Amino acid sequence: xxxxxxxxxxxxxxxxxxxxxxxxxxxxxxxxxxxxxxxxxxxxxxxxxxxxxxxxxxxxxxxxxxxxxxxxxxxxxxxxxxxxxxxxxxxxxxxxxxxxxxxxxxxxxxxxxxxxxxxxxxxxxxxxxxxxxxxxxxxxxxxxxxxxxxxxxxxxxxxxxxxxxxxxxxxxxxxxxxxxxxxxxxxxxxxxxxxxxxxxxxxxxxxxxxxxxxxxxxxxxxxxxxxxxxxxxxxxxxxxxxxxxxxxxxxxxxxxxxxxxxxxxxxxxxxxxxxxxxxxxxxxxxxxxxxxxxxxxxxxxxxxxxxxxxxxx
Ligand code: CP
Ligand code: NVA
Numbered sequence: 001x002x003x004x005x006x007x008x009x010x011x012x013x014x015x016x017x018x019x020x021x022x023x024x025x026x027x028x029x030x031x032x033x034x035x036x037x038x039x040x041x042x043x044x045x046x047x048x049x050x051x052x053x054x055x056x057x058x059x060x061x062x063x064x065x066x067x068x069x070x071x072x073x074x075x076x077x078x079x080x081x082x083x084x085x086x087x088x089x090x091x092x093x094x095x096x097x098x099x100x101x102x103x104x105x106x107x108x109x110x111x112x113x114x115x116x117x118x119x120x121x122x123x124x125x126x127x128x129x130x131x132x133x134x135x136x137x138x139x140x141x142x143x144x145x146x147x148x149x150x151x152x153x154x155x156x157x158x159x160x161x162x163x164x165x166x167x168x169x170x171x172x173x174x175x176x177x178x179x180x181x182x183x184x185x186x187x188x189x190x191x192x193x194x195x196x197x198x199x200x201x202x203x204x205x206x207x208x209x210x211x212x213x214x215x216x217x218x219x220x221x222x223x224x225x226x227x228x229x230x231x232x233x234x235x236x237x238x239x240x241x242x243x244x245x246x247x248x249x250x251x252x253x254x255x256x257x258x259x260x261x262x263x264x265x266x267x268x269x270x271x272x273x274x275x276x277x278x279x280x281x282x283x284x285x286x287x288x289x290x291x292x293x294x295x296x297x298x299x300x301x302x303x304x305x306x307x308x309x310x311x312x313x
Pocket of ligand 1: 271
């Protein structure tokens with residue numbers, strides 16, 4: 001399937017039609033299979049982005065996102081530039097809009113990990129090239145594409161399944177809520193009341209017919225789930241306070257909570273993980289955990305996102 005190619009962005013899952021998201025995922029699954037026996041640095045058999053350049057702006061730390069985007073561009077025959085937000089003129093007051101206009105003269109796409117979601121939206125609005133959100137305070141859409149891919153490669157279609165989230169109602173949780181709507185699975189978020197997900201995104205999900213519930217009882221959240229997701233209790237930019245850590249204690253993913261989910265439930269975590277905070281070592285290093293496949297799938301999912309944004313698929 002080829003979709004109209006002008007000005008695609010990957011800023012939030014909710015802004016992208018379900019059929020485009022599905023197309024990206026199915027492409028990623030095919031490309032993963034094609035690369036199975038190739039060295040990591042080898043070109044794809046049909047490199048899609050020869051001659052294309054991606055600028056990667058980081059205002060926050062990263063391991064997976066940085067490496068997977070850079071290797072993804074290399075495999076597709078393109079190049080990438082790693083830019084620290086603080087070292088750009090952006091850090092000295094040049095506007096996002098001017099930065100976007102200038103960057104569009106040098107590179108073909110921008111990937112940005114930003115402190116403030118509004119900057120990503122503005123980059124997308126002002127530049128004339130695709131912008132990919134690589135995590136903001138609001139959302140982490142690339143992560144969720146890899147997560148859905150991982151669930152489906154282990155258990156088949158996610159549509160109609162039931163997913164549980166435990167912990168902070170944070171940026172990854174927001175993208176999970178949006179994914180539940182676009183990919184058609186039901187979702188229960190178990191969060192302490194002081195860290196509940198954003199009301200606006202819950203209202204949006206329900207207005208779209210999403211089957212989303214929120215509880216502050218961890219046991220209720222995981223009951224009968226096909227997959228259990230969690231994330232760090234202290235995201236980049238958050239402050240580690242005693243109140244936060246105490247409120248989250250009951251939401252640690254441990255063997256007891258996993259035993260309330262379906263017997264074949266998967267455990268997912270975007271990483272980096274903090275063993276014995278949000279998840280016990282027995283769970284993340286145990287047989288239900290698919291976190292390493294999930295990390296690998298960032299690469300394959302993002303290659304398909306890049307190709308989609310650039311009108312190649
Ligand atoms: N999951 C994720 O985005 O990891 P990094 O922060 O290491 O990029
Ligand atoms: N919620 C985490 C995700 C890290 C990949 C953060 O924003 O720090």
